[in-house]
Amino acid sequence: MKIIGIGGCGTALVNEAIRSGIPEHLCIAVDTDLETLKFCSAKDKFQIGQTTTNGLGTGCSSERGAKAASESLHQIESIISGCDKIIILSSIGGGTGSSLLSVLVELCQRYNIHFQAIAVMPFxxxxxxxxxxxxxxxxxxRSHLRQVTMLNNDDVHKITRKGLSGDVxxxxxxxxVNKSLKQLEIYTSIME
Known part of the structure; x- marks a missing residue:
């Protein structure tokens, strides 16, 4: 099993997963933004779309995100090669996560990899x-909604009952991580 965080949100979720005790060797971060990857705790970090984004991210452009994913398709395939189960963590609202999530879902289907994903909607x-x-x-x-858990940042913020501070x-x-990721069937079947 691998937990793959994609884009800025996915990378932050990988950091939180590691902080919560999920073994580092299970976590992978993939992003177009080189600076974001530098601050990720995951041992395995991959920058995609180097030519498309020059390491600066997609600027919330799903077109640039799709181009970056296409540019790095062989690299993405090698990242998931040998996996039989994958959990994908991403936001959908930025360019990298929104585009790469659908690419990973398609690759998982193509290679018969059992997957589940958590996709976080923007505030x-x-x-x-x-x-x-x-x-x-x-x-x-839409056709994969059984495997993709959609979460809305506004709804999760209300549940956490925390103020609008820098720690939100x-x-x-x-x-x-604690109420969604650790409840997924793939996670519980491996970790418990």
Whole structure:
């Protein structure tokens, strides 16, 4: 089993997973933003779309995210090679996570890899661009909704009952890892 965090949110969730006690060797981070990967605790980190993004991320562009994923398709295939079970952690609202999530889902199906994913929707206040990207990504994933758990940042924030402080994302990430990731069938079948 591997836990793959994609994009900025997925990388942050991988950090939280490791902090919560999930073994580091199970976690992989994949992003277009080289700076984000530098701060990730995962031992295995992969930058994709080097030519497309120059290591600067996609700027919330799903088109650049798709181009980065296409550019690095062989690298992405090698990352999941040999896996029989994968948990994917991502937001959908940014360019990398939104685009790469659908690519990983398709590859898992192609190679008969059992997968589950957690996709985090942006806060309502994050703007119309992120909302539009998230809606398009949701539509792309519609046929896989049995394997993809969709979480809304606004709803998780209400559940955590934490104020709007600098730690709000940390509290949300803790909740997602402890109340969603650790409840997935793939995780419980391996870790318990």
């Amino acid at each position: 309502e206040g994050e703007g119309s661009t992120r909302k539009s990207v998230a809606e398009n990504a949701t539509e792309t994933l 994302f940390r509290h949300i990430n803790e909740h997602i």
